[in-house]
Amino acid sequence: MCIIFFKFDPRPVSTNAYRLILAANRDEYYHRPSKPADFWGNHNEILSGLDMETGKEGGTWLGITKRGKFSALTNYLQPKIVLDAKGRGSLVSNYLTSDLDCYSYIKRISEEGHLYNPFNLLTAEFNNTKEDVIYYYGSKGEREPVKLNPGLYGLSCSLLDTPWKKLQYGKKLFADIIKKSHDIAREDLVQELIKVMNNEEP
Template identity: 50%
Template structure:
């Protein structure tokens, strides 16, 4: 049950115009690869299935409108796009194919997303969003390294958020045996749990820090941290 928190602060004159912290949950036995720059396109850093937007010329809202025309053909998904441009302005857009709504442009602010629609107030999401908000409020006082560390610590919070009727209802037989564990931000069961923490920072000048902490082997006691830094063409 993946979870994402992000702050969108376009053209911020101080510190960061975008901060993201996310957990990816998977079965430990499922093959996976850590994020890296693609061999056939060194401008793309990704470990996820968002290739079309990253390789096309369309702006975020146009791309999401194209996706929404076929949204009914797929199981539930959420897609968020972000573009940073000093001339046209920073934009973020969102589409959830189970929302019954058209893609929309997001206002500046702090958002949370889990296995439902954007900002669905599950107890787990509300709790995590508070922790995220408290952390990013310190961004001007913390070094880049310290902010990344604090966000990763936040993502690894194991406090159970019960009761969790919305999560239980969505997963039913699959969720019920491990409902308690899944109610935490950091999920750990014998066979399923959080396998990746991701933190992305985009500062006022367009400098990006991408940090990923990934479970190895798979073994919940062995982790690898990778970090990438680069400049956006804005």
Template identity: 55%
Template structure:
């Protein structure tokens, strides 16, 4: 099982993205809201629990949806990847529909609003992503990973964006010019880890994670892990 780890005090050990050798993949984003409930459950447990459960992705999200009110806003992708049974990819957001949905094959964008909410930075990021994917069949794998990392690290603010301002209200105003980029870089808030997960038709997984060292935006470490799905 490969995941990033949350280091925030009181929430250590949770994660926002991970994949297991059994083909379970979980991904979480926070939903931008002006006020956070400090007593709410830690959202990082949602991915960690899915990666270790025997429940399939849709059943797990149905269970989570019954407890969605106990958390601050979040979006959760849960997937069961299998070279023999096919893939099942599902989504639930606790600020949207009451029931999770099964995603049909396609390209989706998820930021800090509900799935496919057309924030300008989301639309811009999807465009950059698709430009890379369209040539992926002719790119060496290392080059593909590096180009996808470049997408994740794009700092061009996509302004104006009334949708972000309306959802984030006064909370987001001080950092709006940074928050409106695919990669957020603020003194005490922003992107500190990039993760690329590639899964080929044979079930070969390449998990690449680029992490900031010592909270220094100029110092990064990249690690890659490879394994076969056991499903």
């Protein structure tokens, strides 16, 4: 299942601290074609992977821009997919290419959530002149987007921080890495996070 762990620390006092540390895994069908993360040719300030499946080209599940806009998506686990629903991958792509702020965009999406198969969406802005902010909306949860407080979060194929064992265990491993993030080099931090995401312990 898709899974995201992240620590949000808006404008940390310590110059050593990170404003966002995120580790994510897209659990998708192996046969589904996609491009690895790269800057877009037509929007070269956007960095993300891209769906290449016929009919879903250009959608993505996680991306960021040089201006500090960030978004991520997970699908909500459900027994049956509605085949004629709108593609969820456009939720991230459309935000990254829009001029809307993160709240205005996710608020609009919360009013259109019924048009898609169930999903979870994060939209954020990391801006040097305004406050850093992250909003969350789960189409199976509250009707209004939620502004997230600083902290450590886990998101999978249910609502934010649903206490599934896999999510709880992953959050613990992630939290252990975060505790030493000030004391290790960035490259080492990345490798430690990759180990967490590659963990195969049942």
